[in-house]
Amino acid sequence: MQDWIWLALSGVVLLTVLIAGAVAYARRMALPPPSEPTAIPAAPSPADRFAAALQRTRDALGGTLRAVFGREHADEEAYEGLEEALLRADVGTRATSALLDELRKRVPKDAPGSALRRELRALVRERLERHSTALATVPSGPLVILVVGVNGSGKTTTIGKLAARYRKEGRTVLLGAGDTFRAGAIEQLKVWGERADAPVIAQQEGADPAAVCHDTLQAAVARNIDVVICDTAGRLQAQKALMDELAKVRKVIGRIVPGAPHETLLVLDGTMGQNAFSQARVFKDVAGVTGVALTKLDGTAKGGVVIGISEEFELPVKLVGVGEKVEDLRTFDPAAFAGALFPDVD
Ligand SMILES: Nc1nc2c(ncn2[C@@H]2O[C@H](COP(=O)(O)OP(=O)(O)OP(=O)(O)O)[C@@H](O)[C@H]2O)c(=O)[nH]1
Numbered sequence: 001m002q003d004w005i006w007l008a009l010s011g012v013v014l015l016t017v018l019i020a021g022a023v024a025y026a027r028r029m030a031l032p033p034p035s036e037p038t039a040i041p042a043a044p045s046p047a048d049r050f051a052a053a054l055q056r057t058r059d060a061l062g063g064t065l066r067a068v069f070g071r072e073h074a075d076e077e078a079y080e081g082l083e084e085a086l087l088r089a090d091v092g093t094r095a096t097s098a099l100l101d102e103l104r105k106r107v108p109k110d111a112p113g114s115a116l117r118r119e120l121r122a123l124v125r126e127r128l129e130r131h132s133t134a135l136a137t138v139p140s141g142p143l144v145i146l147v148v149g150v151n152g153s154g155k156t157t158t159i160g161k162l163a164a165r166y167r168k169e170g171r172t173v174l175l176g177a178g179d180t181f182r183a184g185a186i187e188q189l190k191v192w193g194e195r196a197d198a199p200v201i202a203q204q205e206g207a208d209p210a211a212v213c214h215d216t217l218q219a220a221v222a223r224n225i226d227v228v229i230c231d232t233a234g235r236l237q238a239q240k241a242l243m244d245e246l247a248k249v250r251k252v253i254g255r256i257v258p259g260a261p262h263e264t265l266l267v268l269d270g271t272m273g274q275n276a277f278s279q280a281r282v283f284k285d286v287a288g289v290t291g292v293a294l295t296k297l298d299g300t301a302k303g304g305v306v307i308g309i310s311e312e313f314e315l316p317v318k319l320v321g322v323g324e325k326v327e328d329l330r331t332f333d334p335a336a337f338a339g340a341l342f343p344d345v346d
């Protein structure tokens with residue numbers, strides 16, 4: 001009798017397991033197939049980022065250039081249209097006439113207007129490449145970068161972005177708060193220093209900037225730091241005072257690290273257009289500028305200023321700012337720039 005009960009119970013358990021298994025199997029079959037893993041969008045290429053930052057400039061040029069490149073021949077009217085467009089994009093008179101002269105030599109008069117597009121792009125790229133050099137490097141540290149430019153041009157922001165970039169490459173970075181003139185400037189640099197994971201050497205507001213840079217360089221040597229970036233004031237009571245101060249800062253830096261500063265970056269606000277030219281003129285000789293960081297390219301229709309600055313002052317544009325965030329700094333790339341400004345399709 002008991003055997004019979006055990007047998008029945010086992011039968012029930014077995015049946016239950018079989019039914020549960022069948023149900024689970026049926027459910028599984030009814031489920032939609034597992035979806036493909038969500039594709040991670042590819043990071044935009046450097047050329048895409050330039051293209052996005054230059055959208056406003058391209059928009060401003062768009063109509064005129066379309067008309068020029070759509071002409072049957074590269075005739076006088078085409079050149080007039082081109083001149084108007086380049087001047088509107090703040091390429092500047094000197095660089096514009098240099099470009100047009102060279103184009104006239106290269107493009108036969110009976111060539112279609114579209115030939116101008118191709119040649120202009122190649123020409124802009126060539127001319128920018130002529131002055132193009134990479135950021136300085138040194139065989140053994142510290143590499144010293146002095147950052148100059150008028151107030152509001154984007155010095156401190158560029159320093160923060162650059163510091164973050166070096167840190168990402170694994171270098172140690174020390175920042176010098178050489179802008180002791182403006183209230184809040186030291187604090188702003190400290191915020192960027194934290195963001196970039198780079199300590200800041202600072203004194204109180206009103207302190208001698210040369211003394212701050214002196215302390216920064218000494219600390220950098222003692223701590224075996226790879227890269228030092230020094231901020232400076234953009235404005236003093238008078239331009240002469242500012243230039244004297246920069247000269248003094250340079251001297252002090254060179255005394256502690258012979259050959260330094262290895263790079264003096266002039267930060268220019270891209271939205272200033274022609275005003276950027278006059279700033280370059282003032283700073284270039286006195287401050288010993290070795291390259292330009294052009295900021296706010298994302299917010300201007302005057303991106304042609306890159307061409308003008310490089311041509312007129314024979315200064316390489318080394319960096320461009322394409323936004324306010326820490327990652328919004330790009331090494332300037334002449335080919336990507338020319339390609340983005342004069343794309344094949346409008
Ligand atoms: N859109 C955009 N804004 C930028 C860029 N670079 C800097 N800015 C903004 O420009 C403003 C001025 O930047 P700062 O870095 O404070 O300029 P600064 O030259 O240090 O100015 P001072 O310390 O007054 O001499 C800030 O609001 C920045 O966020 C950029 O590439 N794109």
Ligand SMILES: [Mg+2]
Pocket residue numbers: 155156157179185188231
């Ligand atoms: Mg500043």
